[in-house]
Amino acid sequence: MSRNLHTENMDRLLDGILTLKDREEAYRFFEDLCTAGELESMQQRFAVAAMLRKDETYQKIADHTGASTATISRVNRALTYGDDGYELVLNRLEEKN
Numbered sequence: 001m002s003r004n005l006h007t008e009n010m011d012r013l014l015d016g017i018l019t020l021k022d023r024e025e026a027y028r029f030f031e032d033l034c035t036a037g038e039l040e041s042m043q044q045r046f047a048v049a050a051m052l053r054k055d056e057t058y059q060k061i062a063d064h065t066g067a068s069t070a071t072i073s074r075v076n077r078a079l080t081y082g083d084d085g086y087e088l089v090l091n092r093l094e095e096k097n
Contacts, residue, residue, distance in 0.1 A: 048075040049086040 051061045
């Protein structure tokens with residue numbers, strides 16, 4: 001993570017997230033924690049990451065997700081130069097299915 005996000009408070013938040021047992025608990029927690037706009041942005045970026053991994057074009061991704069080209073570029077940069085967080089989760093979801 002960048003910008004020194006490794007803090008005691010972040011550790012506590014992530015530990016709390018790891019206690020969630022199912023999708024319904026996750027919905028309840030994240031709807032309390034985040035605004036609707038924040039949740040929309042997160043799900044949009046995750047959808048963009050999945051489509052980029054399938055080599056979809058920026059135009060197709062923008063049409064399907066409503067994401068701006070700036071958002072698509074930001075996610076692509078994270079996929080290329082980031083900490084492989086998207087890859088980790090998307091691979092695990094693929095294995096699960």
